[in-house]
Amino acid sequence: MRExxxxxxxxxxxxxxxxxSLRDLFVQAAxxxxxxxxxxxxxxxxxxxxxxxxxxxxxxxxxxMADHLGMAGVPxxxxxxxxxxxxxxxxAAFFEVASGASxxxxxxxxxxxxxxxxxxxVLATASDQETEAYHGITFxxxxxxxxxxxxxxxxxxxxxxxxxxxxxxxxxxLNPKAQxxxxxxxxxxxxxxxxxxxxxxxxxxxxxxxxxxxxLCPLDQARKYTxxxxxxxxxxMATSTMALADRADPSFLDAVKLSGERAFRQAGLKPSDIxxxxxHDCFSIxxxxxxxxxxxxxxxxxxxxxxxxxxxxxxxTPVNTSGGLKSKGHPVGAxxxxxxxxxxxxxxxxxxxxxxxxxxIGLTQNMGGSGASSVTHIFERV
Amino acid sequence: MRExxxxxxxxxxxxxxxxxSLRDLFVQAAxxxxxxxxxxxxxxxxxxxxxxxxxxxxxxxxxxMADHLGMAGVPxxxxxxxxxxxxxxxxAAFFEVASGASxxxxxxxxxxxxxxxxxxxVLATASDQETEAYHGITFxxxxxxxxxxxxxxxxxxxxxxxxxxxxxxxxxxLNPKAQxxxxxxxxxxxxxxxxxxxxxxxxxxxxxxxxxxxxLCPLDQARKYTxxxxxxxxxxMATSTMALADRADPSFLDAVKLSGERAFRQAGLKPSDIxxxxxHDCFSIxxxxxxxxxxxxxxxxxxxxxxxxxxxxxxxTPVNTSGGLKSKGHPVGAxxxxxxxxxxxxxxxxxxxxxxxxxxIGLTQNMGGSGASSVTHIFERV
Numbered sequence: 165m166r167e168x169x170x171x172x173x174x175x176x177x178x179x180x181x182x183x184x185s186l187r188d189l190f191v192q193a194a195x196x197x198x199x200x201x202x203x204x205x206x207x208x209x210x211x212x213x214x215x216x217x218x219x220x221x222x223x224x225x226x227x228x229m230a231d232h233l234g235m236a237g238v239p240x241x242x243x244x245x246x247x248x249x250x251x252x253x254x255x256a257a258f259f260e261v262a263s264g265a266s267x268x269x270x271x272x273x274x275x276x277x278x279x280x281x282x283x284x285x286v287l288a289t290a291s292d293q294e295t296e297a298y299h300g301i302t303f304x305x306x307x308x309x310x311x312x313x314x315x316x317x318x319x320x321x322x323x324x325x326x327x328x329x330x331x332x333x334x335x336x337x338l339n340p341k342a343q344x345x346x347x348x349x350x351x352x353x354x355x356x357x358x359x360x361x362x363x364x365x366x367x368x369x370x371x372x373x374x375x376x377x378x379x380l381c382p383l384d385q386a387r388k389y390t391x392x393x394x395x396x397x398x399x400x401m402a403t404s405t406m407a408l409a410d411r412a413d414p415s416f417l418d419a420v421k422l423s424g425e426r427a428f429r430q431a432g433l434k435p436s437d438i439x440x441x442x443x444h445d446c447f448s449i450x451x452x453x454x455x456x457x458x459x460x461x462x463x464x465x466x467x468x469x470x471x472x473x474x475x476x477x478x479x480x481t482p483v484n485t486s487g488g489l490k491s492k493g494h495p496v497g498a499x500x501x502x503x504x505x506x507x508x509x510x511x512x513x514x515x516x517x518x519x520x521x522x523x524x525i526g527l528t529q530n531m532g533g534s535g536a537s538s539v540t541h542i543f544e545r546v
Numbered sequence: 547m548r549e550x551x552x553x554x555x556x557x558x559x560x561x562x563x564x565x566x567s568l569r570d571l572f573v574q575a576a577x578x579x580x581x582x583x584x585x586x587x588x589x590x591x592x593x594x595x596x597x598x599x600x601x602x603x604x605x606x607x608x609x610x611m612a613d614h615l616g617m618a619g620v621p622x623x624x625x626x627x628x629x630x631x632x633x634x635x636x637x638a639a640f641f642e643v644a645s646g647a648s649x650x651x652x653x654x655x656x657x658x659x660x661x662x663x664x665x666x667x668v669l670a671t672a673s674d675q676e677t678e679a680y681h682g683i684t685f686x687x688x689x690x691x692x693x694x695x696x697x698x699x700x701x702x703x704x705x706x707x708x709x710x711x712x713x714x715x716x717x718x719x720l721n722p723k724a725q726x727x728x729x730x731x732x733x734x735x736x737x738x739x740x741x742x743x744x745x746x747x748x749x750x751x752x753x754x755x756x757x758x759x760x761x762l763c764p765l766d767q768a769r770k771y772t773x774x775x776x777x778x779x780x781x782x783m784a785t786s787t788m789a790l791a792d793r794a795d796p797s798f799l800d801a802v803k804l805s806g807e808r809a810f811r812q813a814g815l816k817p818s819d820i821x822x823x824x825x826h827d828c829f830s831i832x833x834x835x836x837x838x839x840x841x842x843x844x845x846x847x848x849x850x851x852x853x854x855x856x857x858x859x860x861x862x863t864p865v866n867t868s869g870g871l872k873s874k875g876h877p878v879g880a881x882x883x884x885x886x887x888x889x890x891x892x893x894x895x896x897x898x899x900x901x902x903x904x905x906x907i908g909l910t911q912n913m914g915g916s917g918a919s920s921v922t923h924i925f926e927r928v
Contacts, residue, residue: 239783401621
């Protein structure tokens with residue numbers, strides 16, 4: 165396998181971007197990445213997207229996006245893995261470059277969620293249609309059950325759940341691309357509307373529009389495009405049962421554990437080698453479960469980690485320095501790529517007020533559904 | 547790049563399969579492929595699917611299918627490229643094996659179209675939503691415009707269009723998996739209902755349910771699983787403008803030409819080296835345009851080729867010996883994989899009454915939208 169690097173990135177602001185269509189968002193992010201690398205050609209394009217068919221009546225995003233980028237002709241396909249679509253698109257692009265088939269591949273993600281569709285119903289199609297969605301359960305409901313199971317088994321408290329949101333809003337306030345650039349207090353979180361007990365409004369990631377794109381090439385060609393490439397040291401994926409009810413322990417995300425173990429094995433690293441991570445905090449409880457499953461903290465101690473500041477900027481292992489899905493926003497197909505961009509910028513020393521000092525190795529973990537899929541990447545400054 | 551082979555295949559019958567759900571169809575095809583190779587493990591799964599979110603309210607097909615195959619844990623993602631989703635899934639699986647990352651990868655495709663959705667409206671989301679679908683055009687309408695342009699420019703006749711259907715129904719009548727196993731006469735085609743002038747009912751592929759799966763591994767490991775592996779000599783893709791109106795010549799499918807040229811270059815072959823091909827005959831006119839763009843016949847002579855029997859079983863270059871999309875059926879996400887299975891079976895000498903004698907090299911060409919995407923593979927018996 166050839167070694168693969170990221171050499172450039174582009175990303176829209178995340179938020180309710182009324183003035184931009186699905187294709188506009190993609191073009192903005194992709195053009196920024198191409199300009200950063202100084203290239204005007206691509207060998208291939210991957211578009212991570214969960215549900216543009218349902219959100220805006222548009223499938224077949226590959227050729228649409230190639231065309232509107234001014235690159236009709238270039239191979240281009242969509243990769244879908246619910247909220248892990250971005251991570252899955254990055255992984256597909258990684259394989260194409262690693263294989264030797266292509267030298268310049270754009271991995272992107274985009275979602276336009278604010279155009280009028282019933283967002284909660286559309287997102288529910290990432291759960292098991294026959295045994296979950298059909299019966300009325302939604303993702304706040306599924307994650308609320310995960311949270312209750314975690315509270316019961318490990319004594320996790322509502323205050324600890326709130327601390328995840330407080331931390332991520334603090335980080336997001338420092339991120340110019342974030343949807344919510346304001347801090348919140350624990351009291352604010354605990355006073356916000358109940359969405360699905362015990363998850364309150366300020367513990368849920370928002371509905372967002374946005375796009376993100378990174379440019380991949382073989383590591384040995386990377387310095388043609390940048391003097392600060394970031395190597396992809398591992399690209400791993402795992403799945404679990406589709407339905408939450410089919411898992412032995414609903415408080416533990418086994419696909420996250422498995423994708424992490426595979427990534428650490430590929431990279432020859434262990435959790436303590438990771439200096440910062442972006443993990444999938446679609447709800448406060450999911451960040452807690454993800455850092456436990458990845459081995460950053462002991463199982464059951466994820467809530468304490470947020471409360472004690474272990475995962476805050478300046479803590480032992482900063483998690484979601486971008487603001488995470490909670491504060492940066494969660495245009496679902498774009499999220500996995502946006503996570504990679506945060507690590508890319510951190511490892512290059514470009515993260516401004518969010519900068520983790522001397523960051524050399526970082527990780528992203530992008531999840532689909534209630535944990536039925538998980539994609540983990542490890543990156544290194546070279 | 548490692549050389550890659552197909553070592554096993556599985557496929558449901560195509561048709562209106564009321565008794566089988568989306569997941570049932572996938573499992574049936576996948577289990578058949580695994581059993582044929584005698585394996586009970588996979589490194590990765592790709593699921594080609596156009597629009598299960600719209601057709602049956604289910605996105606996130608990767609983990610769903612891995613789970614229902616009894617393989618929760620295995621990496622699994624969906625690849626979408628409208629009606630070329632199957633071909634695109636095969637290509638993604640090819641890269642993963644070629645890269646050296648994985649040794650046993652399932653490339654599959656599935657679509658469940660008969661569960662009550664407005665099929666024509668769902669399929670229209672593969673066109674340009676803003677400049678085509680929104681204004682009411684459907685795929686029969688788009689291909690009718692392609693047909694009219696071809697008739698005007700090249701003198702192609704309604705009778706020649708009908709001959710494509712007659713030929714493919716003759717082939718399909720010999721295929722036990724085909725949706726329509728009956729021959730039709732030119733008079734039948736020309737007397738069938740007008741769908742979109744000049745395209746009549748018997749020139750349009752049907753609405754179908756079905757699934758197909760092939761198992762890929764490195765060529766140098768292939769004889770562990772079969773004594774008759776089929777090598778993938780080329781995997782190529784191209785795109786064109788999304789909207790038909792943006793093309794200089796609507797009667798010529800430039801993405802098909804480009805994906806063909808790339809495939810021939812990869813394989814070091816020319817069109818005359820291809821002994822049989824499965825091409826994307828979603829409408830009679832599209833087979834004509836595809837064989838022209840691939841270089842099997844002169845541009846403008848595609849209609850004559852069908853009428854003169856050049857592309858029939860026994861002809862110079864048999865095209866769509868499976869019955870094609872027209873007669874075998876067109877569960878859109880499954881079609882690209884089903885095309886590969888026809889060539890796989892032909893090159894192994896397993897095609898029964900449809901067998902092309904001494905077939906050694908075959909080609910598949912799978913198209914999305916009105917030709918905005920095209921995926922071409924070349925296969926060789928080894």
